[in-house]
Amino acid sequence: MAFGETFLHYPDLFPVRRSGETWGGESLWVDFVGGPYRFTGLSADQKRALVARFGPLSCDVPPTVTADVVPISIFRVGAGEFRGVELRGWHYTFDRDYGADAVRVAGLDFMGWIDFFPTTRGTFWTPLGSLPDDDAVACFQCQVENYFRLLVAYRLVALGGALLHSAGVVSELGASVFFGHSGAGKTTISRLGQADGRTVLSDDMNALCPDGEGFVVEKLPFAGDLGRTPGPRSRHRLRALCRLRKGPNDVTPLRPASAVAQLLASAPFVNADPHRLESLTDNLESLASRVGVHQLTFSLEGGFWPLLDALEPRAAVTAGP
């Protein structure tokens, strides 16, 4: 199927110019890793829905930061432009079309662009401007979140980091990030971490970004099985990065090539983009070499945390591929 055909009646009318009619004159700042992000063109209802969704991360006035602002312009689109999708048994997805300078996306009742030059910016079209009840609010929040996490994934790559499909667990020693395919145990290890008195950032997605000393992990305000209550910004030094497997407790270093390959498989959205794959790979190589990547085989009975805590920070793997 060509781009947009799943979701749009007339994919040929997909907006190319990043313009149109806004839903209103409201704007909102949302500040977390890669941001601040500034939404404009919002209706009053949309703004209220985003404030409810992003809680303490949102504000009316620009945060005092020196980082580039990522603007996200919101525009109107008619509900009738979207095809109905039978949701029973449907695995959530959206269409992406990768270009050298931008990515366009069409999904369930939304369309959008992510531009990369001169800096990252977003454009988002939604048919939901007036949100009269909780269902409409939830639908709008869901649309924005699905687009927003894609934009954040790209923004992190632009900043030298990555969005990782992973569980992030924090102890007083620092943050451990566990990644692996679906069913590898991200939610399980998160629950075990909670039971062990550790703090769970997310059991679904975490942001990894370089700073002057290494990499930091930041909690993202996106949904996971363990809920999505947004809290204040929470950044932690990354001390362990582990691919997950269930089995007898054991920790072994991964060879660099294998580590990067496994990380790539867990870096959603961008890993399918031929134009940004090289940048993502560079970032993950840097991550792997600076932090080190291990394979953690863990038992549901627990007992593996001491193995992790004993890992030396920056235990870079030096073995050849």
Place this chain on the structure above:
Amino acid sequence: MAMRRIMETTWNDNILFSFLVELTYRCNLDCFFCYNNLGLEGRPLTDEQYFELFEDLAHLQVMNLTFTGGEPLSHPSFLKLGRKARDLGFVVRIKSNGHALRGRLAEDIRREVDPFLIEISLHGARAETHDRQTRVPGSFERLMSNLGELKALGQRVKLNATLTRWNEDEAEDMMALADGLGMLVTISPTVTPRDNGDMSPMSIAPTDEGIKKLYRLYDQRVSDAEEAATCTGTPALDKNCGAGAAGLAVDPYGSVYPCVQWRRPLGSLHEKSISEIWGQSPALAEIRRLNSAAKEQTLALGDEAFGMSHCMGLSEEKTGDPLAIDDEARRNARLVQEVRRERTLLPVIR
């Protein structure tokens, strides 16, 4: 003769004859020189407000209703609004980039809106020239294919081109392309600034030589016999143009203007009906006064005004004074006159 009489009657007696609707600034192409003010904000008109507008216009016995944008087809209710316009008996025109005019959408428009004419933008005779302007690779190839489809559907299509530095060497080829498709083509020598005053589109305004070449081409295409047959005398007009006299335009947020090019607000459809604006707007009375003054000013210039197209909207945008004849209008007149002199001195072999 009929058109001349209609012009004289509508312009001189202020009879609203043509109405242009900018439905949306959304667009599925991204032309470099687009004049839309993309920073404009407001509350878009609802379908019900458009229906009311169309009914008022029908009551005022308006004949032409033109949908433009952005890309007007991008308006979520385009088919519904087009159908209403057809049902009310307007001569419906659509100004489109043509990119989506294929398959089911083209058929739906033909069947449900049945426009008198679709005017489609052409930016060059070659793919690289056209696509450079639209900034969408493949848009030329798509357009050629879509024009074929429209023709097969029996849809009347006219091509509109603007001469630019990028395509001025392709004017003849654009005409040949239109001829090959059996379609009319108009090539305008005027690139305009954006409606927000941004002059960047002017960076690709055509050269003097490019414009003269275009005028020579027009000369060659109109034989003396054709000229004689179509020359029905100059209409006796007391205004410079039809802006605010026989025509009006409205933007997606309901602001009414004398013309798509003259963005002096006359009123808002959120506050008043079009009948009220047409009948009572003091701003419109001033527009008509200026329009007559511009005509007198042009007449006073005598031969100097030959070939001069004084756009008061452009003048107001560029200089702040709608009566000031801007450099672009003077340049065009000079070039028309130079070509005319060439024609007098050197007989054209046809």
